[in-house]
Amino acid sequence: MAKEENNKGTSMLATLKQELSKEKQEEVVATEINPTFSQPKIQKPEPIDKEIELDPKRYIVSKTDPKGIIEYGNEYFVEISGYQEHELIGQPHNIIRHPDMPKIIFRLMWERISEGENIVAMVKNLSKSGRYYWVITDFDTKINKFTGEIESYYAYRKAAPKHAIKKIEPLYQKLLKIEKESGIEGARKYLVGYLETQNKTYDQFIEEITEVKGLAKFWFRAMKKLFGHK
Numbered sequence: 001m002a003k004e005e006n007n008k009g010t011s012m013l014a015t016l017k018q019e020l021s022k023e024k025q026e027e028v029v030a031t032e033i034n035p036t037f038s039q040p041k042i043q044k045p046e047p048i049d050k051e052i053e054l055d056p057k058r059y060i061v062s063k064t065d066p067k068g069i070i071e072y073g074n075e076y077f078v079e080i081s082g083y084q085e086h087e088l089i090g091q092p093h094n095i096i097r098h099p100d101m102p103k104i105i106f107r108l109m110w111e112r113i114s115e116g117e118n119i120v121a122m123v124k125n126l127s128k129s130g131r132y133y134w135v136i137t138d139f140d141t142k143i144n145k146f147t148g149e150i151e152s153y154y155a156y157r158k159a160a161p162k163h164a165i166k167k168i169e170p171l172y173q174k175l176l177k178i179e180k181e182s183g184i185e186g187a188r189k190y191l192v193g194y195l196e197t198q199n200k201t202y203d204q205f206i207e208e209i210t211e212v213k214g215l216a217k218f219w220f221r222a223m224k225k226l227f228g229h230k
């Protein structure tokens with residue numbers, strides 16, 4: 001009997017060892033896919049046409065490293081994303097990228113924030129459930145005082161108003177179509193032309209349609225202060 005127990009123990013240990021080595025192998029594969037962190041790459045959900053209603057009073061904050069790898073997300077970010085905190089940390093921020101978003105918007109965003117500048121953008125995000133939510137975002141770039149190098153990026157978001165979503169959706173659909181037909185630079189040209197006819201920058205256009213003036217601007221500034229910026 002004792003021998004039988006012992007055999008059972010040995011075989012359990014062997015199974016555990018096998019499991020562990022399987023995990024190790026998976027970790028190696030994941031590291032190869034995503035070399036910055038040893039987080040396994042998460043399978044993206046299939047988008048479904050259902051909106052997540054955001055609380056207009058709450059804010060969504062995340063922080064990334066210079067490559068856009070998530071280092072921190074506040075409670076609301078974790079809740080709305082649908083992922084567990086440990087699933088998010090170490091993942092590229094495009095984990096919540098929605099396929100309805102044109103690439104050119106993220107290109108503009110990176111061009112600005114990597115120069116230490118802000119951009120006020122409207123973004124449709126994808127949650128783990130496949131549902132979507134629209135936000136207005138504001139960014140901050142944290143630069144190391146001594147080296148002058150970028151240490152991290154912060155994004156502050158709040159619910160985008162419904163009337164603004166109605167206005168931006170046709171523009172983003174058009175940009176997506178152009179990207180498919182003639183690439184991201186084609187979409188940039190169209191966007192520049194579109195904004196010229198409005199006599200506005202992208203940010204001014206977003207600020208106008210979302211009414212990010214007065215109170216909302218004050219609110220974004222307060223958020224930044226809370227996180228130790230400007």
Ligand SMILES: Cc1cc2nc3c(=O)[nH]c(=O)nc-3n(C[C@H](O)[C@H](O)[C@H](O)COP(=O)(O)O)c2cc1C
Nearest residue numbers: 062064068093094096097098106123125153154155
């Ligand atoms: C601080 C910060 C916040 C970001 N927030 C979002 C976000 O909410 N949604 C999103 O799709 N991309 C966000 N991005 C941009 C992603 O890193 C990525 O560029 C984008 O999702 C496009 O993905 P792709 O390059 O795989 O097409 C953020 C980047 C940074 C640095």
